[in-house]
Amino acid sequence: MSAPELQGISLLRYLWRQLTSMRTALILLLILGLASIPGSLFPQRTQSPLKVREYFESDPTGAKWMDRFYLFDVYGSPWFSAIYILLFISLIGCVVPRSWHYFREIFKAPASAPSSLSAMEGFQEVDGELSSAERWLKSKHFRIVREGNSIAAEKGYIRETGNLVFHLSLIVVLLGIAGSSVFGMRGEAIVNVGERFINTPTSYDNLTPGRFFSISNLPPFTIKADNFDATYNPETNAPENYELKVTIQDGIGTPEVKRLVRVNEPLTFGSTRVYLQANGYSPLVTVKDLNGAVKFEGPVPFLPQDANLTSIGAIKVPDMDPQVGFVGSFLPTAARDKVRGGFSSFPELLDPRLLVSVWKGDLKMDTGVPQSVYRIDTEDMERIGLWALSIGETYQFEVGSITFNGVIPWVNLQVVRDPGKQYALIGSILAIIGLMISLFVRQRRIWVREVNGKLEIAGLALNRLPGLEDEINKMANEIKEKK
Amino acid sequence: MTKTDWAYVSNDLVYGALFIYTISFIFYTYETAFAVRANKEGASSAIDRTTTLKSSKIATTVFVVATLVLFLGVIARGVSASRVPWSNMYEYSISGALTFALAYLIVGRKYDLRWLGLPISIAVLLILGTAITLLYRPSAPLVPALQSTWLVVHVAAAILSGGVFLLSNTVAATYLWLDRMERKGERTPFAKRLPSLEMLDQLSYRLVAFVFPLWTFAVIAGAIWAEAAWGRYWGWDPKETWAFITWILYAAYLHARVTAGWKGRKAAWLCLLAGSTYLFNYVYVNVWGTGRHTYSGL
Numbered sequence: 149m150s151a152p153e154l155q156g157i158s159l160l161r162y163l164w165r166q167l168t169s170m171r172t173a174l175i176l177l178l179i180l181g182l183a184s185i186p187g188s189l190f191p192q193r194t195q196s197p198l199k200v201r202e203y204f205e206s207d208p209t210g211a212k213w214m215d216r217f218y219l220f221d222v223y224g225s226p227w228f229s230a231i232y233i234l235l236f237i238s239l240i241g242c243v244v245p246r247s248w249h250y251f252r253e254i255f256k257a258p259a260s261a262p263s264s265l266s267a268m269e270g271f272q273e274v275d276g277e278l279s280s281a282e283r284w285l286k287s288k289h290f291r292i293v294r295e296g297n298s299i300a301a302e303k304g305y306i307r308e309t310g311n312l313v314f315h316l317s318l319i320v321v322l323l324g325i326a327g328s329s330v331f332g333m334r335g336e337a338i339v340n341v342g343e344r345f346i347n348t349p350t351s352y353d354n355l356t357p358g359r360f361f362s363i364s365n366l367p368p369f370t371i372k373a374d375n376f377d378a379t380y381n382p383e384t385n386a387p388e389n390y391e392l393k394v395t396i397q398d399g400i401g402t403p404e405v406k407r408l409v410r411v412n413e414p415l416t417f418g419s420t421r422v423y424l425q426a427n428g429y430s431p432l433v434t435v436k437d438l439n440g441a442v443k444f445e446g447p448v449p450f451l452p453q454d455a456n457l458t459s460i461g462a463i464k465v466p467d468m469d470p471q472v473g474f475v476g477s478f479l480p481t482a483a484r485d486k487v488r489g490g491f492s493s494f495p496e497l498l499d500p501r502l503l504v505s506v507w508k509g510d511l512k513m514d515t516g517v518p519q520s521v522y523r524i525d526t527e528d529m530e531r532i533g534l535w536a537l538s539i540g541e542t543y544q545f546e547v548g549s550i551t552f553n554g555v556i557p558w559v560n561l562q563v564v565r566d567p568g569k570q571y572a573l574i575g576s577i578l579a580i581i582g583l584m585i586s587l588f589v590r591q592r593r594i595w596v597r598e599v600n601g602k603l604e605i606a607g608l609a610l611n612r613l614p615g616l617e618d619e620i621n622k623m624a625n626e627i628k629e630k631k
Numbered sequence: 632m633t634k635t636d637w638a639y640v641s642n643d644l645v646y647g648a649l650f651i652y653t654i655s656f657i658f659y660t661y662e663t664a665f666a667v668r669a670n671k672e673g674a675s676s677a678i679d680r681t682t683t684l685k686s687s688k689i690a691t692t693v694f695v696v697a698t699l700v701l702f703l704g705v706i707a708r709g710v711s712a713s714r715v716p717w718s719n720m721y722e723y724s725i726s727g728a729l730t731f732a733l734a735y736l737i738v739g740r741k742y743d744l745r746w747l748g749l750p751i752s753i754a755v756l757l758i759l760g761t762a763i764t765l766l767y768r769p770s771a772p773l774v775p776a777l778q779s780t781w782l783v784v785h786v787a788a789a790i791l792s793g794g795v796f797l798l799s800n801t802v803a804a805t806y807l808w809l810d811r812m813e814r815k816g817e818r819t820p821f822a823k824r825l826p827s828l829e830m831l832d833q834l835s836y837r838l839v840a841f842v843f844p845l846w847t848f849a850v851i852a853g854a855i856w857a858e859a860a861w862g863r864y865w866g867w868d869p870k871e872t873w874a875f876i877t878w879i880l881y882a883a884y885l886h887a888r889v890t891a892g893w894k895g896r897k898a899a900w901l902c903l904l905a906g907s908t909y910l911f912n913y914v915y916v917n918v919w920g921t922g923r924h925t926y927s928g929l
C-alpha cells in the first residue's frame with residue numbers, strides 16, 4: 149500500500165482524468181442542456197421581473213421555495229454556474245490534449261496494411277501490377293507508404309485539421325463569453341426627449357459592471373435625444389417603426405454629430421454600443437401649493453404596462469408640507485370599460501389622459517431604503533383626491549394643485565460594453581468551418597497487396613461516409629485497363 | 632395588383648396546395664392500402680405491383696404540383712408584405728411545410744423514398760391545416776425588431792434545418808417501427824417494399840449530418856442579430872435555450888455515431904428526441920411561452 153498522500157494525489161489524478169474525459173464533457177454538455185430547461189419554463193428576473201412578481205403575489209410560499217432553488221434566476225444560479233464551470237474545465241482538459249493528438253494525426257503516415265485485407269471494406273482481387281496501383285493512388289493525391297509487396301495509402305487528412313479547428317475554436321468561444329462578463333458592462337437609462345445623456349455612473353437607472361470593469365473607465369460620450377418618432381399600424385396596433393434622432397459627442401471637445409438610432413441600428417462608441425430598447429411617455433406636470441408656489445415641475449417617466457402603452461408611474465413632491473404623492477396612470481388614447489376601468493386603446497397620443505390619485509403624508513424618502521421611482525408606499529398616507537386630467541387641465545386638491553401641461557416621449561437606452569463578443573463570433577465561425585470539414589470530408593485508407601501475382605485491394609472509411617467502395621471499384625477497373 | 636390582392640392570391644394558393652396535397656395523400660393511401668390488402672390475402676406474390684407503382688407515380692406527380700402551388704403561395708405572401716414570408720407563426724408554418732416537402736422531393740431523387748409519401752403527405756397536410764385554421768394572421772408589416780436583413784438569413788436557415796430534421800425524424804421513426812417488426816418476426820409484405828434497416832439508419836444520419844452545420848449557422852446568425860437588435864448575443868431567451876438544447880442533442884447524436892459508433896435503435900431514439908425538441912420549441916414558445924421570440928401574433 150502506498151502512503152496516504154500518494155493516495156490523495158492519485159485520487160486527484162484519477163478525478164482529473166475522469167473530469168477531462170470526452171465522455172464527461174459530453175455528459176456535462178447534456179446536463180447543461182437539461183439544466184437550462186427550467187429557465188425557459190419559469191419567468192426569469194433578468195427577462196420578465198413583472199411575471200416573477202406575479203408568482204410571488206399569487207403563491208408566496210411556493211414562490212419562496214422556488215426562489216430558494218434559484219428557479220427565477222436559473223442562469224445566474226450557483227448550480228447552473230457549477231455545471232458550466234465544470235464543463236469549461238472539462239472541455240479544456242479534454243480538448244487541449246486532443247488537439248495535440250489531432251495535430252500529430254495531420255502529419256501521420258498511413259497505417260500499414262492489416263494482415264488480412266479480405267475483412268476490410270470493398271475487398272477485391274484484380275489482375276494488375278503494384279506500380280500501376282501506386283501511380284493511380286498518386287494521381288489522386290493519396291499519401292502513400294510502400295512496404296515491400298504492399299501499399300498503404302490515405303486521403304482526407306484535412307478532416308483532422310477540421311477536428312482540430314472545431315475543438316480549439318470552442319475554447320475561443322468560451323474565453324470570449326468569459327471575457328465579456330468580466331471586462332464588460334451593461335446599463336440602462338431612461339432619457340426624456342430633449343434631454344442629454346452623459347455617460348457617467350449617476351446617469352444610469354441601473355448599471356452592471358463586470359468584475360474587472362472599472363466604472364471610472366466609462367467612455368466620456370454624450371447623447372442628446374432630439375426627436376423620437378414611433379409609428380403604429382392602425383389596424384393591429386403593432387409598432388412599425390421607431391426612429392430616434394440624436395446629437396452625439398464622442399468625448400469632450402469633439403464636434404457634435406447628428407445620428408439616427410433604430411432598433412436594429414445601435415450607436416457605436418469603440419467597444420461600447422448604445423441600443424434603443426424601449427419607449428414610453430413622460431407626462432409634464434406642474435405641482436403648486438396653496439400659495440401658488442411651484443413645488444415640482446417637469447417630465448415624469450411612466451412605465452408602459454401593455455402594447456398600447458397604458459402606463460403607470462408616481463409623482464413625488466417631498467417639498468410640500470405635508471408631503472404629497474400622486475399615484476398615476478397615463479393613457480395615450482383613453483378608453484374605458486367595466487372590467488378594466490381606464491385603459492389605453494392605441495399607443496399614439498390620440499386622446500391622452502393622466503389619471504391621478506392624490507395622497508398626503510410621509511413619502512418615506514429619507515429612510516435610506518432605496519425606493520422605486522414608479523411607485524409610492526401609501527401605507528401611512530391618506531388619499532385626498534382622484535381625478536382624470538386632460539392636457540392643459542388643472543386639478544385642485546386639499547393642499548395644492550396639479551396641472552397636466554403635456555406629454556413628451558422617453559426612450560430607454562441600453563449601453564453595453566462587450567469586449568469578448570468578437571472572439572465568441574470568430575470562434576463560432578471557425579467552429580462551423582471546422583465542423584463542416586470534419587463531417588463532410590471523407591477520410592479513407594486504401595491498401596493494396598500483391599499476393600501470388602494478383603492484387604488484393606481493400607479500404608477503410610474512417611468516418612463512415614459512403615463512397616469508398618465506388619472508389620475502389622473505379623481504381624480496380626483502371627488498373628485492369630492499364631494491364 | 633395591390634398588396635391586399637397579393638395576400639388574397641397567396642391565401643387561395645395555399646388553400647389550393649392543401650387541396651392538391653389531399654389528392655396526393657389519397658393516391659398514397661390507395662397505394663399503401665393496396666399493398667396491405669394483398670398482404671391479407673396471404674402470398675406476397677399477390678401484390679399487384681403495377682397498380683401500386685402507377686398510383687405511387689401519380690401520387691408523387693400530384694405532390695410535386697402541390698409543392699409548386701405552395702411555393703407560389705409562399706412567394707405571393709412575401710410580395711403582399713414586401714418582405715420575406717416567414718415573420719409570424721402562420722408564415723413560418725407554410726414556409727416550413729414547403730421546405731419539408733422540398734426536402735422529401737430532393738432527397739427522393741437520390742433515394743427511393745416513395746414509401747415515405749404517405750406519412751409525409753399526412754405531415755404536410757397537418758402543418759398546412761393548422762396554419763390555415765389556427766395560426767392565420769393577415770399580412771402585415773414587420774415590427775421594428777424584425778426589420779433586419781438577418782430575418783432573411785436567420786429564419787431561412789432555421790426553417791430549412793427544421794424541414795430536414797423533420798424528414799430525418801420520419802426516417803428514424805420508420806426505422807424503429809420496422810426494427811420492432813423484424814424483432815417480432817418477419818416484415819409484412821407491405822413493409823418488405825420499404826428499404827432495409829441499414830439504409831434507413833444511414834439516411835437519417837446523413838440528413839442530420841448534412842443539416843447540422845446549417846442549424847449551427849442559424850443559431851449563430853440569431854446571436855449576431857440579437858446583438859444588433861437586443862444588445863446581447865445570448866440571453867437565455869426560451870427560444871434560444873431550446874435551440875441550444877436541440878443543438879446539444881444533435882451534437883451528442885453525431886458524436887455518438889462517429890466517435891462512439893452508435894447506430895440502429897439507440898441512435899434512432901436519440902435522433903427522435905433531438906428532433907422533438909425542435910418541434911417543442913416551435914410550438915411552446917409561440918403558443919404558451921414568453922420571451923422575445925414571440926412573433927406568432929396569437
